[in-house]
Amino acid sequence: MSVFTGWRAALRIARRDAMRAKGRSALVVAMIALPVLGVTAADVTYRSVEPTRAEKLTASMGSADALFSDPGMGGPIQQMPDGQSYDLASQDTVQPGGEPVPPIDMRAALPAGAHATSIQSVPASVTTKYGITTTEIVEFPTSDPMARGKVDLVRGELPHGDREMAATEPFLTKSGLHVGSRTTLRGAERTYTITGVVERPDDLKSEALYADPGAVIDPWTNTARHDKKVLPPNIDSKKWLVKGAAGAGVSWSDVLAANARGALVVSRQVVLDPPPDSEVPMARTMSGNSYGGSEELSAALITVVAMAVLEIVLLAGPAFAVGARRSRRQLGLVGTCGGDRRHVRAVVLSGGLVLGGVGAVAGVAAGLLLTVVFRPVIENWAGYRFGSLSVRPSELLIIAVIGLVTGLLAALVPAIVASRQSVLESLSGRRGIRHSSRVLPVLGSVTLLIGAAVAVRGGTSGNSTLVAGGSVVAELGLLGCIPVIVGLLGRLGRSLPLSPRMALRDAARNRGRTAPAVAAVMAAVAGSVAIATSMSSSQAEMDYEYTAGLTPGTVALMASGDKSADRLPLARAAVEHNLAVTGGHADVGRVWAGSDCNVYYEDETSCGSVELIKPTGKGHTCPLTGKSARKLAASLSADEHRKLMRTPACLGEYINDDPFNSSADGVVLGDAAFLSTYVKLQDPAAAKALAAGTPVLLNPAYAKDGEVTLKAVHRYSDRDKANRKLHPGTAETRTDRLKVYQAPEQYAATPGVRLILPLQTAKRLGLHTEVNGSVYTVAHETTSSEDQRVSAAIDLAGGGIYLQSPHGPSERQDTILLVLSLFAGVVTLGAAAIATGLAKADAETDLTTLSAVGAPPRVRRTLSGFQCLVVALTGVVLGTAAGLVPAVALRLVDLREAVKQMRVEPMESAYTPIVLPWATIGLLAVVVPLLAGLGAAAFTRSRQTLSRRAG
Incomplete structure (x- = not known):
């Protein structure tokens, strides 16, 4: 009997045995097919998720031929064909320091006969179902054919005219609005109707509104020009989508001509078919065009495949072993008919070949089918649309072969064991005595x-x-x-x-x-x-x-402009009505020295400064600063360094955040309510000290002999004539020693606060004071809808006040x-x-x-x-x-x-x-x-x- 004849018979026996034991066969097929399914789906998804160069161009410029932009270089530029690298063509055209760069005439930079449309975006506040939120508004003609692929309509209609907008789905979810809703642009006070839902295929999580050019920015700018209370829009750089004349596209010569006028160009035709380096002026200083990428499999991918194969072999191997034992009489008959060990091994291995082949084919087919079915789910999870499903037959064939080989490997050991059994043991059904290996353990x-x-x-x-x-x-x-x-x-x-x-x-x-x-x-x-x-x-x-x-469970309501503190009572009502406030509020104020100027818009040195002077010596100076810090750090373990970093002396080295706009080195104006609401210090003695005019020090590293040193530098502006007459001269420095009540060391890490100064003490020291905010204890972190409601109520009260709320560390x-x-x-x-x-x-x-x-x-x-x-x-x-x-x-x-x-x-x-x-x-x-x-x-x-x- 030839080798092929023997294998043909073995395959026939294996096929019949698989059909007889359908349950066990289905189990083995499933074990092989499931990993093959997973690897197939992962391969197709990976190839599809990674966009091609053409798909990237479509996402950035739609169906246009090129994307033109002003890089702000102020003169002719040179660029690489992909537009990722560019520079001035000559350094002689560099603008003098401090002078603004004039914008280029983009119409003159366009190819002859080309059609262009502009893209501009601006951050803005708009009304929502809950209140007011901040989002991005893009002026872009979404109905233009060039927009296809960059912005696509999902449902509804595209905007037409200057009173309509389209919105992305994430914006509608956040704002509670829907198609047909109306939203008002704050500042310009113009109302728009949302006519449809659009999406950016390359960013499905984008929260934005889309309007036709001239519908938002121009009216807003005109309103700001006539009403000084309205701030003008903060317009992002302008770009243009360009369609070449008569379908000619935008060639490399068109790109060079636009570069000569200062425009940066990303051309579809040039990127997909780049010119030789000899025609690229910038290539002389660059290392050539790098468009390709390595196609080698990473070590991680090889490891994953190896682990999948190992899992299948470990799980399917016992199934083949049990199948071989259940079929031992049949295998014994093979021996009685003249078959030797090779033929017994061939029968068991054929089982692996048959079931492995079926599992591999089923796994590849199911993987492709599931990828197609769950494509929308995968796209939403990834955050962007696939250009197309990328199926590479060679890779799928390799995956199928791996599944087939895995079936053979799983059947290898059972085949060897079955071939070693004597014909008598196989026919009688006896297993014999088996001893475990002593070498393996x-x-x-x-x-x-x-x-x-x-x-x-x-x-x-x-x-x-x-x-x-x-x-x-x-x-x-x-x-x-x-x-x-x-x-x-x-x-x-x-x-x-x-x-x-x-x-x-x-x-x-x-x-x-x-x-x-x-x-x-x-x-x-x-x-x-x-x-x-x-x-x-x-x-x-x-x-x-x-x-x-901020401290956990706290929100802060802070004024942000001249006279906005006068509107705090109305803002407090908005917070108390819309947030889960537990208890009352506590006022917080700022202190400063010098003229009664507005510290929010002027340099703080023109208003004077208040500084808490830190004493020197052990317990006051952080050992991790200074000349010997590195020597000390070299002798510390990580745990020792961590403990040292948490000491008051090192915690007091800097204030990371200034949530209360104190501009006074962590010195804030507060009372007993602030102590309990924000600092979370329930200490009757500390509250009594504040009521008596004694400051409460949260960081004991700043105290020496129970006192702190407060340094005030008084400066006066020319417009503050009253203070100017009382205190002539450019500046006056005053240092005061104050008795303080020291809080326990654990409060040294309180965000933004080192010293709480009572109002009467600040007045006695000649400092200027102002209540510029309030703090609240809340039951939970504020939600987006709560923030929008509070923002709307504050805006209705006159604005100029903002709500701060902690949202914890990065997303878990x-x-x-x-x-x-x-x-x-x-x-x-x-x-x-x-x-x-x-x-x-x-x-x-x-x-x-x-x-x-x-x-x-x-x-x-x-x-x-x-x-x-x-x-x-x-x-x-x-x-x-x-x-x-x-x-x-x-x-x-x-x-x-x-x-x-x-x-x-x-x-x-x-x-x-x-x-x-x-x-x-x-x-x-x-x-x-x-x-x-x-x-x-x-x-x-x-x-x-x-x-x-x-x-």
Whole structure:
């Protein structure tokens, strides 16, 4: 029998066997198809998400031939063909310092016979359903054919005329408006009707309004010209979309001609077909055109594919092994008919080839179908539209081949084991005595220790390559130890009830199918725990480094202009009516020395200054400043540096934010209500001190012998004639020593405040004072709709007042952690279910014996549940331990780099925490195994139909 004849027969036997055992075959096909599906969808999505050069041009200029703009260079320029790099053609045309650059005549720079339309945008305040919000208004003729691809209509109609606008969906969601709603532009006081919804394909999250040219900016400018109370619009730079004459496009010669007049041009024709370097003047000083990019696969992608293959082999391998045992009589008959070990191996491998091929084809087809179906969801998540679905047949063929090869690899070990069985054992159904390898666990233990040591060494030495390599080696070593660990599980069940005892012993006896399932769970959980630990630690680091603008649970209502403080009572009513205020308000004021001028619009030195003088010496000067700071930092650990940074002396080095416009070095005007509402200091003695005229000092580093030094520099403007007569001269410096009440050290970090000065004390010192705001305690962070309502009420009261509210550190990544947990949970459930199903198929005779000797029906159900629980819980525990190794080691690398930076810049934080994601670990270690066990018990039939035992 030839080789091809033997394989043809083997494939026929494998196909018939797959059709007979449809359940097991479907399980293997699903295991192979699911990763292939995921990789296919990821490949098509990645290729589609990454826009081509032509798609990028369409997003920036629609269907126009070119985008013209004024770079503000003031003379002829030279540029690269893609328009990304440009410079003056001659440095002789540089404008003298301080002189404005005149705009170019763009009409003269356009090619002859070209059609052009302008784009301008301006930030503006508009009315909403809730109140007032700030957004971007773009003057752009959305009905022009050149707009297609840059701005597309979603529903409704495009605006026509000077009283209509189109809006993006995010703006409508934020504002509560809809098609047909009316919105008023504040300042120009013009009302517009929203006629339709548009979107920018390259930015689906854009919040903007679109109007025809001349509908917004010109009326607003005219209103500001006649009404000095109205501020003119802050117009962004103007651009032009250009269509060449008679479809000729915009050539490189047209670009050079426009450059000679000072215009920068991005031409579709030039970018897609760039001229040679010899025709590009700027190429002499540049390193040529760099349009391409590397197409090489990254190490991360290779790792992901390798892990997917490993998962399939670990999960599908036991299925082929059980299938081979169920078909051992058939394989024995192959031997009796003259087949040797090669033919037995061929039959089992053919099963992998058949099921792998079916799984690969099904996975690729399903991946393509799901990508098409979920394309809108993916686009909304990515924030921009795909130009088209990019399908590369060569890459899909490679993915399918990987799936096929994976099926063969999964069947390889079962094929070798099946071929070693004697014909007599196969025909009689006896398994014989199998001894576990003693070399593998020893080798695995040594490999585990070596890998962990290498990873830790990489972490302490700052070598991330060693961390990655050591982590992989450690995980491979742990894989080698899993059979021994599973074998030890059997000894844990001696004192347990029947079902858990049998589940543990069954797992220990059948390590060939239990260990791979545990390994698959471990691999998935290890990756998820490693990433989750890294993300949780990074989030804790960002939370630590975040500097709050206000104390938690507080909002501040502040005046921002001349006489706007007079409107505070109405603004307070707006806040109290629209926000979840708890309790009353506390007034806060500013103090300054010198003339009674407006510090908001003039240089503060023309109004005088108030400064809190910090004493020198231990406890007052931060050791991390000065000449010896680097020497000290070099001797500190990260924890020691962190504690030192949190001392009052170092906290007092600077005021990051000035939320109260004090302009007085953290000295604010306040009373006992401010102390309790904003500082959160409930101290009757401090309140009593303020009432008696004694300032309250929040940072004790500024006090010496219970006193502080306040330095006031008085300056007077010519218009302040009254003060000028009383205090002639250009400046007067006054230093006062004040007795203070010192608050506890923990209040030294209060945002924006070092010293609270009572009104009577400020008056006694001859300082100018003004109540310019109020603070409130609120039940929760303000929402967008609440901000809009307050803004509208303040605007109605006359404006000039703004609301500050803290929104905490950067957005948390809880969603990503949840996705990781769900991914690991799904793999855990799948692997546990597969192992349980194989155990059930492999132990039918034992279950029949149990039923025959009188075991109650529920034993079968509880046994399946505990078998599933054993696999899931063991894999999760091992995976958690394996995942912590690379996560901790990589954080040690980050710590080393942070300490190195801290020793160069002593005031830089070196805090690099290691935070375990307890929510993720709890979900994986408790919820998922329990869910797996309960699910297996629920879907297992309690009763079994007894059949006659063979033999």
